[in-house]
Amino acid sequence: MFGRIAPSYDALNHILSFGMDIVWRSRMAKAVRRLPHAPRILDLCTGTGDQAYAVLRRSPGVRITGIDAARPMLTIGRQKDREGRVVFLQASALRLPFRGGAFDACFCAFGLRNLPNLSTALKEARRVLKPGGLLIVLEFFKPTGWFERLFYEFIAPSYVPRLGSWLAGDAAAYRYLIGSVGSFLTISQFHEALENAGFVLVARKRFFFGIAHGLTARCQ
Numbered sequence: 001m002f003g004r005i006a007p008s009y010d011a012l013n014h015i016l017s018f019g020m021d022i023v024w025r026s027r028m029a030k031a032v033r034r035l036p037h038a039p040r041i042l043d044l045c046t047g048t049g050d051q052a053y054a055v056l057r058r059s060p061g062v063r064i065t066g067i068d069a070a071r072p073m074l075t076i077g078r079q080k081d082r083e084g085r086v087v088f089l090q091a092s093a094l095r096l097p098f099r100g101g102a103f104d105a106c107f108c109a110f111g112l113r114n115l116p117n118l119s120t121a122l123k124e125a126r127r128v129l130k131p132g133g134l135l136i137v138l139e140f141f142k143p144t145g146w147f148e149r150l151f152y153e154f155i156a157p158s159y160v161p162r163l164g165s166w167l168a169g170d171a172a173a174y175r176y177l178i179g180s181v182g183s184f185l186t187i188s189q190f191h192e193a194l195e196n197a198g199f200v201l202v203a204r205k206r207f208f209f210g211i212a213h214g215l216t217a218r219c220q
């Protein structure tokens, strides 16, 4: 599905979020300040690399690798930078092709809720992080507050698939993307999943009244 929507994926992200995704990614990229000099960073489910490039814009000295299962997303990611500053690899987040302790931080923007096994993905992220390494997640969680519920249950389903159909020719993909928010964990369930995988939450941000959340967790 992600391969199908790859050509219009970035444009639709910006349109559907009214440009807020750019601000959210940049705010999450600030977590790099907590890392040692020239850190090695993994961007899980990197897609077209927007989170990886947001990190590079803020900290040009990082060494960053993006992995994703969908080759067409990676192709678009590579085309964004002739200098090849992001290393893009096709791989599964459930079975990472890296040795243990290879990275100082691992980003994942809007990727975790699309994975078939969250706990395996979190354990893999922990395995490839150094002790004390950071996991930085930007995600849409199952709504709990009234505004989030109004947005995800009524507002978003009324315009997201329609725009997905007009601009990407794929209403079903965008219906899935909105539906997957309701089927994912709530923020407190996710916090518990992080702890079960061996992480401690160190920072949490709430974006646009809880429409999206950013979490930074440290490996124990």
Ligand SMILES: C[S@@+](CC[C@H](N)C(=O)[O-])C[C@H]1O[C@@H](n2cnc3c(N)ncnc32)[C@H](O)[C@@H]1O
Pocket: 002, 003, 013, 044, 045, 046, 047, 048, 049, 050, 051, 067, 068, 069, 070, 073, 091, 092, 093, 094, 108, 109, 110, 111, 114, 115, 116
């Ligand atoms: C909603 S997109 C997010 C892309 C990007 N991180 C962003 O911020 O725009 C989810 C991505 O997860 C990828 N994905 C889904 N299952 C995966 C898996 N098992 N391993 C790696 N990537 C996966 C998809 O190909 C897709 O690019």
